[in-house]
Amino acid sequence: MQLSMWTYPWDIQDLGLETVERDIVQRAGLNMISLATSYHAGRFLQPRSPWRKAYFPEDGTIYFKPSAARWADLAIQPKVADVISEGGDVLGQLVRRREQGGPGVSCWTVCLHNTRLGMLHPEAVTRNAFGDPNYYNLCPSHPDARAYVRALVADISHGYKPDRIELESPSFMGFAHEYHHEKDGVGLTPEEDFLLSLCFCPSCVDRAAKAGVNAERARALVRQWIVETCERAVPERRFPGFPASGLEVFGPWPELHAYLVWRFEPVTSLVAELREVAHPATKVLIIDLKEGWLGGCDLAAVGKVCDGGILCAYDMQAEDVASLVAAGRAALGPGKFLGTGYRLFYPEMAGPQLLAAKVSPARTTDVDGINFYNYGLVPAARLDWVKAALSA
Secondary structure, eight states: OEEEEEEOHHHHHHHOHHHHHIIIIIISOOOEEEEEEEEOOOOEEOTTOSSOSEEOOOTTEESSOOOHHHHTTOSSOOOBOHHHHHHOOHHHHHHHHHHTTOOEEEEEEEOSBOHHHHHHOGGGEEEOTTOOEEEEEEOTTSHHHHHHHHHHHHHHHHHHOOSEEEEEOOSOOOSOSOOTTOOOSSOOOHHHHHHHHOOOOHHHHHHHHHTTOOHHHHHHHHHHHHHHHHHOSSOOOSSTTTTTTOGGGGTTSHHHHHHHHHTHHHHHHHHHHHHHHSOTTSEEEEEEOTTGGGGTOOHHHHHHHSSEEEEEOTTOOHHHHHHHHHHHHHHHOTTSEEEEEEEOOTTTTOSHHHHHHHHGGGSSTTOOEEEEEOGGGSOTHHHHHHHHHHHO
């Protein structure tokens, strides 16, 4: 079983590769490091860094040394993070250490969640039913955005040959996503957040039309519903069971339903292209959530075109994890990689016994790997919880 810890390059720079490897392999009992190779902005509390306690990473940058030839003719260009330009190629160090007997290497790669690039290329971002841009989300239908992610995956996999690449956000994102000073005075319901996340950019409208789907009629209905939302004095649930009710709740509106079903196509085809351009020796996995369909990810369809998935069991009880694993295996089928992901944050993980109980359902023959989030964001003592959970 592949047992990995999601890790940032600056953690390794701050603490040193030997310390990080010792913590992950010996203290936590893991055999792989999932290193961020493309990431977004944030503010992170760094409990164990000897140099800082708060860190603001550069927005939308990459954490490896790119090959100029792969990017020469592309409209969207990457930026190497200053911590790599100035502090050295951490991914290269990990790969060399792997060749010397160190832990496996996985590249945790954020695909379309990129505000820096969205601001530079507003023509390539998702747009709601009113045409408003979501600068944090490059659109999986836009040719330039797709070309950017293809180059990203090809460059990493051929240049470094990691054991695997973990694709985060090769899809549509929700309207609410913790953007800087995000404000909602209306009180959006889950279904209204979903409706505002639906993309009707020119690329999506054109791509849907080629598939025989009328996006404009779907857009008109979505606009109408959002206007009604904004006119209410207080929130009102249109679909009280959403999102558990799934896509079929939109069945009475066939044109909207058809558009939502079509919406899986750009994501599935993009993941297929990423598997095609990646090095054959590198597995391509998608990081997904229980309700990944909200972002246009059909796990069964995606599983047919890549090597498998890692399903995040965040905020779940042990019995829910068992259901997640069963549904994941059923969707992916036999022979595909199935992993689970756990967040080590307090109070979600209030103690070692709770972590052990939640990890237990993933310790089956149906599961091929477990990831833990996140090495640099939690106190060192929680690494002991991981080892205990895996040993239970």
